[in-house]
Amino acid sequence: MNYDILCRKKERLEEMWKHFPKEALESFEQSFEVEYAHNSTAIEGNTLSLIQTKAVLEDGISVGGKELREIYEVINHKKARLWKPML
Numbered sequence: 001m002n003y004d005i006l007c008r009k010k011e012r013l014e015e016m017w018k019h020f021p022k023e024a025l026e027s028f029e030q031s032f033e034v035e036y037a038h039n040s041t042a043i044e045g046n047t048l049s050l051i052q053t054k055a056v057l058e059d060g061i062s063v064g065g066k067e068l069r070e071i072y073e074v075i076n077h078k079k080a081r082l083w084k085p086m087l
Contacts, residue, residue: 033057037077046070 017025038046038053048056048066053074055061062071 030058033078037074041073041077046073048074
């Protein structure tokens with residue numbers, strides 16, 4: 001795909017986001033965060049299910065029968081993704 005076309009599409013998408021309700025965007029972000037953490041850590045062998053990952057990240061609930069390492073892995077994955085370096 002041509003870079004200029006890609007840039008125009010990105011601009012159109014950014015303009016469209018302005019018309020979405022704030023709650024819908026927040027819900028999308030939460031869902032993305034959970035699914036991204038689940039899928040990324042699963043690649044590395046984490047055995048938490050999607051529902052368990054959601055419980056850990058959104059509700060702060062620990063999951064019984066799982067290694068503490070797996071729980072911290074999804075928590076730290078989210079922290080690492082949201083981290084912004086100080087300039």
